[in-house]
Amino acid sequence: RGLHHVGIWSDDVGGETAALVAAGWRVEAAAVAPGEGYGRVSFVRPPGGGTLLEIVSTQIRPLMQERVGAPLDGVAA
Numbered sequence: 015r016g017l018h019h020v021g022i023w024s025d026d027v028g029g030e031t032a033a034l035v036a037a038g039w040r041v042e043a044a045a046v047a048p049g050e051g052y053g054r055v056s057f058v059r060p061p062g063g064g065t066l067l068e069i070v071s072t073q074i075r076p077l078m079q080e081r082v083g084a085p086l087d088g089v090a091a
Contacts, residue, residue, distance in 0.1 A: 019057065019066035027071050031056040034067070042066060
């Protein structure tokens with residue numbers, strides 16, 4: 015129960031996801047396979063469980079804002 019996930023914008027989803035995996039985080043979902051760089055979105059969980067981190071490419075920020083219908087600047091969507 016509680017917070018399901020937190021999202022962050024990234025200019026390098028693949029690099030940030032790979033760095034977290036190297037630090038013990040677990041990939042729960044991604045737009046494409048790890049060998050393809052995870053795509054524009056990945057969901058990772060910290061070691062020992064906890065809240066998911068959604069890493070979203072800044073390239074799709076306009077699309078995400080359009081879907082939500084509001085600015086996505088540090089506010090809950």
